[in-house]
Amino acid sequence: MHGQPRKAPKPEDEAASAAKAEKLRNLQSQFLCFHRNNIYSKEALEVNAKLLEINPEHYTAWNYRKLAVEHRLTQSESDPDSVNSILNEELKVVESALRQNFKSYGAWHHRKWVLSKGQSSLDHELRLLDRFQKADSRNFHAWNYRRFVASLLNISEVDELQYTTDMINKNFSNYSAWHNRSVLLSNLLKRKAQVFFPKEKVLNEEYELVHQALFTDPDDQSGWFYHLWLLEQTVKADAPLLVSSWPAHDSNLILLGDSCLEDSALSPFNTFHSELGTIPLVVYFNKAVEGVNSSTISVESVLNMKGELTWKPLSTNNSQTAQVWVTYLNYPDIKLHSSEFYPVEVSVGHSQGIISSNGFHYSHPSRFAFKVFVRPFEKDLAGHGVEMVSWREDNFLLYESHSQESNPILSLDQLNIKDDHEESSSKWRAETIANEIALFRELLSEINCKIGKLTLARLLIAHDMMMSPIANKVVHSEEVIELYSDLMMLDSPHSQYYKDERSLVLLQQITSNMESLLRYCFRHGDRTSSFLGNSICLRLNNLSLSRVGSVEKLLWVQMLDLSHNELRSIEGLEAMQLLSCLNLSNNKLSSFTALGPLRLLKSLKVLDIACNEIGSHSIDTTRYLCSSPLSHTEEIGWSHDEMVTGDVNLANYWEAFLIFKDLNLTQLDIVGNAIADEKFKSFLVKIVPTLKWLDGQQLQLH
């Protein structure tokens, strides 16, 4: 019971309680009888009113009152005095119920219902609300009711904004007031209402207001979320933008056939194997969008491509909205024998249609272009079987780069058209962030507080993001990483939050320029077998990574080692459409649904998920992030597969079935997971017919 102390009842209390119970029980049963028989007499209404005074949560009693009102209104035949007196009686009943429980949904709704009839005076309502605010300024029923009354009275948003200012000035520790302020202000800004445009001046004033809250008592959360919102308003662009692509702008892509020769003149960052003569074309936006199709993105190439391109959203839950989209360029077989450069030009957003989830259109049409060089098809090495890929340390050699190496992670920011308004607002952005950084450094010099460190970290990251097209590296990464390390100690219950943030910053640092990236690039192979084409393996193992990030800079990766980290999720990995070999061993993956992103990696052949925690947990934290029948995003067609799996109860392995059935893996390592017993392994072999190696053992062909 909320707020009622636990104590053994004394005999006199028990007697009083029994009497109370008897009284209420009688009222309730009398009431139900009147209700059942549709009796709306004065006596019946009094019983009901007494009942609601004691127990305003009795919802049927409120329903009855509405029926009674309607009955009495038809009888009074719109005589205004009697209508008024009927409705006023209802308002009194509500007030007396609210005195018993000012959080009663039934009471508040009944009041709204009465007032919605439009025949009562509204003067009293604001005074009533003031009383409730004084009693409890966080009562959300009262705030909701205020919104209802303000709309009936046509009170302007500007006046209501002033009300929140008054509330905040009385007591800044009023999250409800800050919340309402954010709603009103964002509406006024969106409408570009007078005085609220341009937004820069308004935001400056809001920063000043919220600073008072934050700096007076840094441990009070009331201003934290409002300040974060201001930061977002300052830094983030509303309209979606193209952030990166693969192939990258200005790149020369070497398309290799089924086999290849080692050629030191070829940059491994730009070579790509295509068994089927298709090249994925990946576009990566700064936020989730829909409406990407062959009308909104046009691809021009000298080559004769088959038909119109179909764009697919890389969404792990089968939705039509995604941050990353892919299509496939088909090159007919005969072309593989030639040896030419084919230019490809991609125009994004020249016709309307690409739109973000929150309704903003892609407004800066852009183009990027690359060339495809088709390598002559070498003598076929048929009979060359699939080799097992080993991830052992001695299979890797640090990649030595050439001086002319092209940068695979060129940012597309340069391609975005900037207008005049952009120039002045980016100046204001830079100034505002710099000012906030200075203020928070000052705060931290006086008080060692969590919100100070966290906000400073966020500000420094925002600063680096704004500067990144111009600068060649992120300047504050070291300081930010240190701030997160401090926070992990200062606020240890939330240490995994700071750890996740730290992983993102670390990856930003690694991918910020060629020099730092190259430290993690390796050639893979061994003395006896051929190299796996010319591709690079990006080795990000042993970095205490708990989360994946900066994927927009890693679209070129074909082989990735993320082993020996602390990954619980691989969210974001679905964008790496070229990925064919992935090592996730020795992480903290706790369910098959966490591997959801892999379902979108059509090139994936080699997967190592050994030594994770699949099968050790009763609760699945990615159950609803992966498409499945539970979320109505996918059906599982058991019937024809039931024969294949024989005696296994598919219901036990439905998650594994979902993940593996569409993958064409040739090699899988799964040992070291509680789920991986013999029964499960034989199930796997049946549902992944392409599998040749399982836990290092070569499988017998059927």
Add this chain to the structure above:
Amino acid sequence: MGGLAAEKHIQYILTVEKRKDDFVSVVMEHLRMSGAYWGLTTLDLLEKLDTVDVDEVVSWVMNCQHESGGFGGNIGHDPHILYTLSAVQVLALFDKLNVLDIDKVTNYVAGLQNGDGSFSGDIWGEVDTRFSYIAICCLSILRCLNKINVEKAVSYIISCKNLDGGFGCTPGGESHAGQIFCCVAALSLTGSLHHIDKDLLGWWLCERQVKSGGLNGRPEKLPDVCYSWWVLSSLIMIDRVHWINKEKLVKYILDCQDLENGGISDRPDDAVDVYHTYFGVAGLSLLEYPGLKAIDPAYALPVNVVNRIFFGR
């Protein structure tokens, strides 16, 4: 600190179920259907559902059904979407959904959807995102989600999303953990979690953990065991539960037990009730406390019950 006093809680629930005459029981008569759901789900999580007479429960549940198809909180009480879901959930626990006239119930629920996609609680028109969740959950359990306009239902829920990443009861309503649970679960069940900024909401949610290890429902409020469900299940559905300290939360919930008489309260040393007993045990299940069945964070039913509905035996 001891562990979970499972036996005591089981006895407490069985006792409360029989108790009808004391003041607390009388004042909660109108929501007995939800009380049944809380008590019986707790028993099932503790693997003791068989201590209850199935036929008695099923018969009582069906007596609460109104001619409109909806269920009331008790016999003779008006139908409401809240108690319709509780009734369906109780029948699901016992694998007795087949006693229902599915069309009758689902038509009642679907009929409560409004033009803007929102749902009313009953014919009297109160609108709240709680009811959106209830409708979606109820129809999902009965495999009839297509009876409503899902797209509009989702867009109404999104219109209640706030700038702090959370959700309120109606557009513009303050973020509150209970409403957030309803919206996140509704979006989960309709494959719409991509509308949520998981990092933003995850941070707001993880900051509900206060020094004592308990969780509150919104900033600058006191912790309460029921938020061990509302906040925790929301964090789990968006895969951010590792952002709180699970051990401290377990300790908080265990400290809220009445080790003498059984039951769990909102805060240590407050009076216990079935509502908080359920949320405490369900919270412990989500925290993978040993000896408890796993509970599904979106359907709020044991995982084996959900799997039975979707994947058969």
